[in-house]
Amino acid sequence: MTLAAPSYDDVLARYAPVIGLETHVELGTASKMFCGCPTEFGAEPNTQVCPVCLGLPGALPVANAAAIEATIRIGLALHCSIASWCRFARKNYFYPDMPKNFQISQYDEPLCTDGWVDVLLSGDTYRIEIERVHLEEDTGKSLHVGGATGRIHGATHSLVDYNRAGIPLVEIVTKPVTGTGARAPEVARAYVTELRDILRALGVSDVRMEQGSLRCDVNTSLSPLDSPVWGTRTETKNVNSLRSVERAVRSEILRQSTVLDGGGRITQETRHFHENTGQSTPGRSKEEATDYRYFPEPDLVPLAPAEEWIGQLRGTLPELPSARRARLQEAWGMSAPEMAAANAGALDLIEATVAAGAPPEDARKWWLGELSRRANEAGEELAALAVTPTQVAELVRLVASGAINDKLARQALDGVLAGEGDPGAVVEARGLAVVSDSGALTVAVDAAIAAAPEVAEKIRAGKVAAAGALVGAVMKATRGQADAQRVRDLILERLT
Ligand SMILES: [Zn+2]
Numbered sequence: 001m002t003l004a005a006p007s008y009d010d011v012l013a014r015y016a017p018v019i020g021l022e023t024h025v026e027l028g029t030a031s032k033m034f035c036g037c038p039t040e041f042g043a044e045p046n047t048q049v050c051p052v053c054l055g056l057p058g059a060l061p062v063a064n065a066a067a068i069e070a071t072i073r074i075g076l077a078l079h080c081s082i083a084s085w086c087r088f089a090r091k092n093y094f095y096p097d098m099p100k101n102f103q104i105s106q107y108d109e110p111l112c113t114d115g116w117v118d119v120l121l122s123g124d125t126y127r128i129e130i131e132r133v134h135l136e137e138d139t140g141k142s143l144h145v146g147g148a149t150g151r152i153h154g155a156t157h158s159l160v161d162y163n164r165a166g167i168p169l170v171e172i173v174t175k176p177v178t179g180t181g182a183r184a185p186e187v188a189r190a191y192v193t194e195l196r197d198i199l200r201a202l203g204v205s206d207v208r209m210e211q212g213s214l215r216c217d218v219n220t221s222l223s224p225l226d227s228p229v230w231g232t233r234t235e236t237k238n239v240n241s242l243r244s245v246e247r248a249v250r251s252e253i254l255r256q257s258t259v260l261d262g263g264g265r266i267t268q269e270t271r272h273f274h275e276n277t278g279q280s281t282p283g284r285s286k287e288e289a290t291d292y293r294y295f296p297e298p299d300l301v302p303l304a305p306a307e308e309w310i311g312q313l314r315g316t317l318p319e320l321p322s323a324r325r326a327r328l329q330e331a332w333g334m335s336a337p338e339m340a341a342a343n344a345g346a347l348d349l350i351e352a353t354v355a356a357g358a359p360p361e362d363a364r365k366w367w368l369g370e371l372s373r374r375a376n377e378a379g380e381e382l383a384a385l386a387v388t389p390t391q392v393a394e395l396v397r398l399v400a401s402g403a404i405n406d407k408l409a410r411q412a413l414d415g416v417l418a419g420e421g422d423p424g425a426v427v428e429a430r431g432l433a434v435v436s437d438s439g440a441l442t443v444a445v446d447a448a449i450a451a452a453p454e455v456a457e458k459i460r461a462g463k464v465a466a467a468g469a470l471v472g473a474v475m476k477a478t479r480g481q482a483d484a485q486r487v488r489d490l491i492l493e494r495l496t
Helices: 008-014 067-075 180-202 242-261 307-316 321-332 335-339 342-353 361-368 371-378 389-400 408-418 423-430 437-451 454-462 464-477 484-495
Strands: 015-026 089-092 102-105 112-121 124-137 142-143 158-159 169-173 214-224 234-239 269-274 279-285
Touching: 008 015, 008 180, 008 242, 008 321, 015 067, 015 180, 067 124, 067 169, 067 180, 067 307, 089 321, 102 124, 112 180, 124 180, 124 279, 169 342, 180 214, 180 242, 180 321, 214 242, 234 242, 242 269, 279 484, 321 335, 321 342, 335 361, 342 389, 361 371, 361 389, 371 408, 371 437, 389 408, 389 423, 408 423, 437 454, 437 464, 437 484, 454 464, 454 484, 464 484
Parallel strands: 234 269
Antiparallel strands: 015 169, 015 214, 089 102, 112 124, 124 169, 142 158, 214 234, 269 279
């Protein structure tokens, strides 16, 4: 007999999840963390390297001040304490994409500690506590050739690109997040979304998950509801989208519950998340900190940011996303769920559209409705659509003036997205203007009445609501270009 897998709700009625998130952010500095090499994404392999980031003997690192500044600003935005003195550490392990055989990181003396960030989930606030924010260097990138999936399994050989080696990387680690119950997957996603928006507002990274400049590892454990001890946790890596953060936590909760229900034990291990299946497979069993033989990096001076400098950096913090959302929600009269549906990118676009003259409710209707739908269909970010806030504002103006209706506006949008020019020009070129000329409309109205005498009879008998069918017929006959209100008036004029 095969037992059906328990449902998610059933699992959460018996187990409490604890999650933790480790997020790596590639900083957008012009040069690398410990050398002057450029950091541009997508350059020819191994063209942005030097003796320092290739780990050649005798090469000495020098810390990048801009990266330290960015890390302190991140710490301040996350309400952390900033260390007045701390050191870099060597994290020793061998991996082909790490030319020095150690990574310069921070261990027991991180630059920022003990912060928090509030995330909003359909009206409820969850405070996520931040354990630490530290600075380190990225590794290079291995490319496995010959296998079906680009993974090492089945590959004939591997190539290494060191362009990424030494790019400044900030690691942001949460404290264990408890008490979220069945909403753990959503809370995890909301946290990473909020963090991404904060980092974007700070301007410290381009935070592109698909390009790896924002990467997330998700720790998950389960324990029986009445248990005073937490379960053994696993760490899921390769989580490359916001949606996958949620999926990864959910699938791991279900996987662990199946193991526990069967009397098994959870192995502390790293797991790899697969975007295509939404499942994870086991990787290496997790090292303990002692395996890395950390010790203070002898080639770098300690970091000792002055109080005064930290104060200056605090003064450079932008309006943070949560404050901005509260301000815009008030100014635009949006509901909390509406606001929650708009990420920072959408808010930028709506704000720019309002600045270009559109009423807020129209600006948000277009960006969160029609344009979001098209972006989703194309699998793109809203900002990547080939339409500007100024063009959306023009579209709104054309509708408000009665020159076009919503349906025609969507056709005009097709033209704008296809590169045919601004909305006004598209309306002109495609002949999309609303037909409100009485002569032309009267002909269409008469034709519709003649084609449906039984409907006309009902209206004559006082059933005005039946006019809708005739309006529909006229709109169809004019390919949606008639002014619907005008058509209705004409029909009632003739039949009542
Ligand atoms: Zn270099």
